[in-house]
Amino acid sequence: xxxxxxxxxxxxxxxxxxxxxxxxxxxxxxxxxxxxxxxxxxxxxxxxxxxxxxxxxxxxxxxxxxxxxxxxxxxxxxxxxxxxxxxxxxxxxxxxxxxxxxxxxxxxxxxxxx
Numbered sequence: 001x002x003x004x005x006x007x008x009x010x011x012x013x014x015x016x017x018x019x020x021x022x023x024x025x026x027x028x029x030x031x032x033x034x035x036x037x038x039x040x041x042x043x044x045x046x047x048x049x050x051x052x053x054x055x056x057x058x059x060x061x062x063x064x065x066x067x068x069x070x071x072x073x074x075x076x077x078x079x080x081x082x083x084x085x086x087x088x089x090x091x092x093x094x095x096x097x098x099x100x101x102x103x104x105x106x107x108x109x110x111x112x113x114x
Contacts, residue, residue, distance in 0.1 A: 013072045020065035027062045056110050063106040067099050 034049065035041060049055055074095045082088040 013076075016068055017072050020069040023065045024062060024069070027058060027065075030058075050110075060106070060110055063103070063110075067103060071095065071099055 038045060050059065075092070078088050078091050078095075082091055
């Protein structure tokens with residue numbers, strides 16, 4: 001009996017890509033719906049909306065979806081097109097560093113550490 005991971009290589013990444021794309025589309029549609037429903041939309045209304053904990057959590061999941069979607073895409077590009085192991089590993093370190101930076105930055109923006 002073979003390993004599940006070995007026999008389904010790339011399956012998890014495929015599922016993450018598709019689920020994150022669906023979630024991002026639904027989130028954008030929800031935000032656009034709020035924008036189009038509220039004709040008198042101003043800064044205070046948007047600030048009140050994003051001060052709600054459920055919206056903050058959903059926004060954080062949106063950011064995580066973008067970053068995971070991007071990481072998988074960048075990983076696929078690197079494994080397909082960067083043949084030199086050192087350059088590929090350097091690329092992975094740089095991309096992961098950028099992703100971690102964006103994750104920490106988005107946490108700061110969403111929850112506003114002061």
